[in-house]
Amino acid sequence: MPTSAELHQRRSAAVARGVSSMIPSYVSSAGGGTMTDVDGREWIDFAAGIAVTSVGNSAPAVVSAVQEQVEKFTHTCFMIAPYEQYVAVCEELAALTPGTFEKRSALFNSGAEAVENAVKIARHATGRQAVVVFDHAYHGRTNLTMALTAKVMPYKQGFGPFAGEIYRVPMSYPFRDGGLDGATAAAQAIGLIEKQVGAADLAAVLIEPIQGEGGFVVPAPGFLAELAAWTKSTGAVFIADEIQTGFCRTGAWFASFDEGIEPDLITTAKGIAGGLPLAGVTGRAEIMDAVHPGGLGGTYGGNPVACAAALATIGMMRELDLAAAARRIDSLARPRLEALAAKHPVIGEVRGRGAMLALELVKPGESGPFGPAPDPAAASAVAKAAHEAGLLLLTCGTWSNVIRLLPPLIIDDDELDRGLSLLEQAFL
Numbered sequence: 001m002p003t004s005a006e007l008h009q010r011r012s013a014a015v016a017r018g019v020s021s022m023i024p025s026y027v028s029s030a031g032g033g034t035m036t037d038v039d040g041r042e043w044i045d046f047a048a049g050i051a052v053t054s055v056g057n058s059a060p061a062v063v064s065a066v067q068e069q070v071e072k073f074t075h076t077c078f079m080i081a082p083y084e085q086y087v088a089v090c091e092e093l094a095a096l097t098p099g100t101f102e103k104r105s106a107l108f109n110s111g112a113e114a115v116e117n118a119v120k121i122a123r124h125a126t127g128r129q130a131v132v133v134f135d136h137a138y139h140g141r142t143n144l145t146m147a148l149t150a151k152v153m154p155y156k157q158g159f160g161p162f163a164g165e166i167y168r169v170p171m172s173y174p175f176r177d178g179g180l181d182g183a184t185a186a187a188q189a190i191g192l193i194e195k196q197v198g199a200a201d202l203a204a205v206l207i208e209p210i211q212g213e214g215g216f217v218v219p220a221p222g223f224l225a226e227l228a229a230w231t232k233s234t235g236a237v238f239i240a241d242e243i244q245t246g247f248c249r250t251g252a253w254f255a256s257f258d259e260g261i262e263p264d265l266i267t268t269a270k271g272i273a274g275g276l277p278l279a280g281v282t283g284r285a286e287i288m289d290a291v292h293p294g295g296l297g298g299t300y301g302g303n304p305v306a307c308a309a310a311l312a313t314i315g316m317m318r319e320l321d322l323a324a325a326a327r328r329i330d331s332l333a334r335p336r337l338e339a340l341a342a343k344h345p346v347i348g349e350v351r352g353r354g355a356m357l358a359l360e361l362v363k364p365g366e367s368g369p370f371g372p373a374p375d376p377a378a379a380s381a382v383a384k385a386a387h388e389a390g391l392l393l394l395t396c397g398t399w400s401n402v403i404r405l406l407p408p409l410i411i412d413d414d415e416l417d418r419g420l421s422l423l424e425q426a427f428l
C-alpha cells in the first residue's frame with residue numbers, strides 16, 4: 001500500500017488545488033469512533049465526515065443492506081423506472097419529521113441540491129421570489145446555495161455572479177448580540193424583512209435551527225418559533241435546513257422538535273444514509289405537490305443503494321435510540337468542556353446541543369464591533385495539536401474561531417473519553 005506521503009505527491013499532480021483536505025493522511029479504514037490511515041496511525045473521530053457517519057463508518061447493518069441492494073440493481077433512475085426503496089425512505093421522512101399533517105418528499109444527492117430544490121418548491125408554491133436567509137448561514141456551494149451562504153472565504157470568493165432575490169438578516173447569536181432574548185431578536189429580523197423585502201413578495205424564510213458551518217450558533221429560545229409563526233402569517237414557506245442538525249444529532253430526530261416548531265419544509269442529508277450520498281426535501285403535501293410532474297428530479301436522486309443504506313441507518317437509529325446516545329454524549333462531554341473553559345479564558349463560550357457541541361475561542365478581555373474578539377489562530381492551533389495527537393477535530397464559524405465536536409453517535413464511552421482527553425491536552 002502506498003504511504004500517505006506518496007499519495008500526497010500523486011494527489012498534488014492529479015487533484016485540483018481548490019479541493020483541500022484537513023489532514024495530510026490518507027485513510028485505509030474507519031470503524032465506530034476511529035479512523036486509521038495507510039501508515040497505521042489511528043485517530044479518534046470527532047468529525048464523522050462532517051456529521052455524516054452518525055451510525056459509525058461501515059456499520060454492519062448498512063454494509064449488508066448496501067451489498068444486498070447492489071446485487072439486485074444499482075440504478076434505474078426513479079424518473080424512469082421507480083422502486084420501493086425510494087418510496088420507503090419518503091415514508092420514513094414523513095413519519096420522523098415534525099408535524100402530523102400530510103407530507104410528501106423528494107430525494108436528491110447532496111445537501112446543496114436539497115436546499116436548491118426546497119427554494120424552487122417554495123417559489124413555485126407561493127408564486128413569489130424573495131428568500132430570506134441569516135447571517136452566518138451555510139447552505140452549500142452550488143450557485144443558488146452560494147448566494148444563500150454567508151461567508152465569502154473560502155465559499156464564494158471569485159465565484160459570482162450569485163443568484164438574485166436573496167436577502168440576509170441578523171441571526172439570534174446570544175454570545176455576540178448582547179444576549180437578546182428570542183422574541184426581541186426575532187422582532188428585529190422580522191422588522192427588517194418587512195421594511196427591506198416586503199412580506200407580500202416573500203417566498204421563504206430559510207434557516208438552520210442550529211447553525212453548522214457558521215459556528216454552531218444556537219439561537220435564543222423562542223427565536224425560531226416567533227420567526228416560524230410570522231412566516232406562516234405572511235403565506236410564505238418556513239424552511240428548516242436540518243442537513244447538519246437532523247437524524248438524532250442534537251438529541252432528537254430533528255432539532256425542530258426542541259424548538260416546538262413544525263417547519264413547512266425540511267431539508268435533510270448527511271446523517272440520513274450512513275455515508276452514502278442521499279438528501280431529501282420533506283414537507284406539507286400542498287406545498288410539495290404544487291410543483292408540476294417532472295418539475296423535480298435528477299438522474300441519481302434517491303439512488304436505490306443510497307436508499308437501502310438510509311433505511312438501514314434509520315433502523316439503527318431507532319433500534320439503538322441514537323437520539324438518546326446524542327444526549328448522553330452531551331451529558332458526558334459538556335461538563336468536561338465547561339471545566340476546560342473555566343481553566344482557559346480563550347474559551348469564550350461552550351454551546352451546542354446533543355452531539356453537536358462547540359467551543360468559541362476569543363482573545364480574553366478584547367472586544368470589537370461583533371462582541372468578544374474572535375481568536376482564529378488559537379482555534380487552528382488547537383485543531384492542529386489535536387490532529388497530531390490523534391484526534392480528528394473540526395473548526396467552523398464566520399471568524400474560523402470555533403472548535404466543533406461531531407462524534408459519531410455510536411462512539412463508545414472509552415473512545416469519547418480518550419477524544420476529550422486529547423482535546424483537553426490540545427489546550428495546554
Ligand code: PMP
Nearest residue numbers: 110111112138139140212243244
Ligand atoms: N446545509 C447545511 C446546514 C450544511 O451543514 C451543509 C453541509 N455542511 C449543506 C447544507 C450542504 O450540504 P452538501 O455539502 O451535502 O451539499
